[in-house]
Amino acid sequence: MTVQSITTHSITRHAITLHLSDAVMRRATQAASMLQAPVEEILASMLAVTLPDTDDAPVSIQTELARMTWLSDQTLWQIAHQSLPMEQAARLKELSAPQAEHPLSPANQAELDALRQEYGRYTLRKARAYALLSLRGGRPLLVNQ
Numbered sequence: 001m002t003v004q005s006i007t008t009h010s011i012t013r014h015a016i017t018l019h020l021s022d023a024v025m026r027r028a029t030q031a032a033s034m035l036q037a038p039v040e041e042i043l044a045s046m047l048a049v050t051l052p053d054t055d056d057a058p059v060s061i062q063t064e065l066a067r068m069t070w071l072s073d074q075t076l077w078q079i080a081h082q083s084l085p086m087e088q089a090a091r092l093k094e095l096s097a098p099q100a101e102h103p104l105s106p107a108n109q110a111e112l113d114a115l116r117q118e119y120g121r122y123t124l125r126k127a128r129a130y131a132l133l134s135l136r137g138g139r140p141l142l143v144n145q
Helices: 022-035 038-051 060-071 072-080 087-098 107-138
Strands: 003-008 011-015
Touching: 022 038, 038 087, 038 107, 060 107, 072 107
Parallel strands: none
Antiparallel strands: 003 011
């Protein structure tokens, strides 16, 4: 792989040489033709979308979100359909309700914070799974499932 870096307007762009199969090159060329854009732009855009920017995600889940890119469709569907276990969901609801009426004890507040963090982890994983599946299938997945 050859890499060349160019900086313009405080944006660094890197030129690389890729070795693509005929099938991948054919698909990239077809997409470029349909979108009336250079093949390089199509491939760069696909890499930008496919390789997750996890900087906004909690550090504890960034690696997991990045690794999801290489999971099979079957595994991604399993993740997409996961939910917080019923016991945890019930406890989350139970602990969230009384907050408006009176403050939680420190132990209950810590438990609520942990449950919210776990709920957020499930949500981020599901969102990433749906995004990857949509990219792979080329169609929105949240319609008429």
